[in-house]
Amino acid sequence: MPVKADAYGHGALKIAKAGIEAGAHCLGAAAVSEGTELRQGGIKAPILLFSQPAPDDIPQIIKADLSPFVSDAEFASILNEQAKAQNSKISVHLKIDTGMGRIGCPANESLSLARFIASCPGLELAGVATHFAVSDSADSENVKYTMTQLSRFKKAVEAIKAGGINPGIVHAANSGAVILHPESWLDMVRPGIFLYGYKTAEEKDLPPMYQKKLSKYEPLKASPVMELRTTVTLIKKIKKGGSVSYGRTWTAAQDTNIAILPAGYADGFPRLAGGKWKVSINGKLYPLAGRITMDQCAVDLGQKFDVKRWDEAVIFGGIAPNAAALAKTVKTIPYEITCNIGKRVPRVYT
């Protein structure tokens, strides 16, 4: 269960605990600091490190009992030396690059790397993994690419087994593959964004061949976990022609009323949403007036409105359009919206 980047902005420790309670076998962090925080928070489950650590990180990897991906013999032997020196054993997952072009060893070198890991007394091979580049796409070229990655991966795993080495947990699927490619589920799946409620593809938008294939499985449902809420902290009148916020990009076409919200881009409300997004107050959507600033923004309530000072305003999620819609508006992906929620924004769990 990926809980990297503070569980995509949702709060890693709380989400990790909820996930483990719900049956997650293992957690995925990126930075060693993230894994450490989970351990310090009392997490006992295995914690995988998805990014390549630096040699300086190794003492802490050992101390916090984290399981890094290993892509090469050089890093494996540094890990091994340090683990041996401390009389400990580091559990590692061999990462194979089957076409993502990021970390991982070439598929044809995976057997020799597995042999090397198996020969290291300071290392334990706990798993073998790969990562997909276009598994979220049902476009036929992309499906072909994903299937090529999967078959390279399966072949490599078979070779490791044939070499007499136990590969441990074999895993590949990110959210895209969990949704579109059940044949890639293998021993374990690593859905991140899907877990937080955003589907990388909707079944209804897929080619018929997919709808048929997936109809054999329980439909996968997701509902966005995160809502970003704030409070109307001030309401004021603006005269026709008056401007709001930096750059004076917005001027009132007529006498109007403005609600000030104490939320801005430092809270994760993307500055690019200025002039494009609407905020929900008491179930009604009101457009932003002027630029979103670091800590505040304004919405145009118009002349007649059903909003009082101290009412709640929903920027995204819940009754308002969700983070995926906001992402589309500012030409990014929901991952970036939720990850960018500022650390001063209190996370409230219901």
Ligand SMILES: *Cc1c(COP(=O)(O)O)cnc(C)c1O
């Ligand atoms: C982030 C990450 C995932 C999860 O990706 P999603 O697209 O959010 O499902 C899975 N595996 C690895 C190695 C990752 O880095």
